[in-house]
Amino acid sequence: MTFDWIFLSAASSNTQRASCTHAAGPMELESQWWKGQLAGDIYHALRYKELKLPAYKGQSPQLSFRRYFADLIAIVSNRFRLCPTARHLAVYLLDLFMDRYDVSVQQLHLVALSCLLLASKFEEREDHVPKLESLNCLGCMTSMNLVLTKQSLLHMELLLLETFQWNLYLPTAAHFIEYYLSIAVHETDLHDGWPMANIEKTVQYMAKYADYFLEVSLQDHEFLKFAPSLVAAACVASSRVVLRLSPAWPSRLQRLTAYLWEHLAACVERLLVAHDGDVKEANKQKCQQQQKLQLASTVFHGSGTVSAVPQYLHRPTPQFSQQNCQPVQPSSLGASSYMPHTNLQAGTQPHGHLQPIPASLDAKVSIPFNRAYQVNGHYAGAAPCFDI
Incomplete structure (x- = not known):
């Protein structure tokens, strides 16, 4: 609990300072915790927390499709310019969820995007979190005949949170x-x-x-x-x-x-x-x-001559x-x-x-x-x- 409190306090402190200096430039202090006075404490809190990460067994029946859905998360993440921590957390949530459940391939599309939304809500500012309408407008969604609904996303997000016991500090x-x-x-x-x-x-x-x-x-x-x-x-x-x-x-x-x-x-x-x-x-x-x-740099004519x-x-x-x-x-x-x-x-x-x-x-x-x-x-x- 001590390490968690240190991490959350440090993050809160950096966030407050970032809000006060938002007009100073695009780089915000909350995204540069490693430069702050509490960097060492935050780092040790992260090292302590990684000791308690859930075990991964690599036993998903759909493991062969894992690369595909990691790429899907990367595509959507880059499209909305999400931070690397959000993308990596999303893929990690997907890995853990696939490791515990036998999910159909079609349903994994919803799972992957729900993982990305949860991760972005945890790692990004509220105005950076992708909106449902924007997700459904993506070309890769329409090309796969995928349409997300608010009800399906909420249901999947709730299932994910219950799976991880409401702990996304991973x-x-x-x-x-x-x-x-x-x-x-x-x-x-x-x-x-x-x-x-x-x-x-x-x-x-x-x-x-x-x-x-x-x-x-x-x-x-x-x-x-x-x-x-x-x-x-x-x-x-x-x-x-x-x-x-x-x-x-x-x-x-x-x-x-x-x-x-x-x-x-x-x-x-x-x-x-x-x-x-x-x-x-x-x-x-x-x-x-x-x-x-x-x-392509040469064109052959009927006469057999070649011209650039x-x-x-x-x-x-x-x-x-x-x-x-x-x-x-x-x-x-x-x-x-x-x-x-x-x-x-x-x-x-x-x-x-x-x-x-x-x-x-x-x-x-x-x-x-x-x-x-x-x-x-x-x-x-x-x-x-x-x-x-």
Whole structure:
């Protein structure tokens, strides 16, 4: 009770200060608790609370559809610009509910969206919570012939609350990540063995890659085997590995997180394996796109001659349509234009469309890389084109 009281008091204090300084800018104090005087107390309260998280067994009969509904939550969450903690809490509620009940696939649509609404009510301000009318107007809802009603949502929300005994104070990796990122980069760090030339740029890339790995952890229920704080620490460690910062896990992060590299190794390797798969898929799609552009750049006439097509005739690759909930098409993103994993609107799946329960959804992210790194001397993958 002491830790819960500390957390709630700190959150209340930050909220009050945020309301007093709302006009100061878009960043509100209540969303930056890790910068406040009570950051340490709130962090320890979260660590204490994660010790009491419900057990997850991974025994749902619909477990094969779990990835699909996690992507659905990501789509709707991005459409309404909900915070990462709301999205991660929603997926966690869905995982726990599916683990306890045998629910039909059609009903899981209602469950997933109800989880997102509950999570947004718990994590977001009231004016950010999606409204029923807005949900029903989404293109992905109409394409699946889904119509939510107030009665069905209230009934499902009540069932969810009763399932979790009215306790939504469930820490996820997203609740820890910013606290760890606050010291993830330091001027004493080395990049490829040399002092960093631009620490501000390094901090920006660290945040982007941490967001990417954080979203990777949502894609696979196997990450629920690890404590949320450990997953968050592993996301930071993986980002440091990819960005070639040394040491990979400095002593300051060991002290802050209370995790040694040995504790993180299994989770880090799983994250980097997923990252390596994303890189290979991105390179494959990039090659395919270049081949299509080469074929489209020439026109064959009946006489057998070949003439170049003017560049203004080439239309850009269509981007994500929020109304239709279609994914971003893969693009060749350079180091200066890299988009974090969370910004890909369709659950970060450039070649998968959200259709009514496909056989499998293999979500990938388009990131160009060209160097190699190693973890513990036995994992090799692609590292970023990152010049600091």
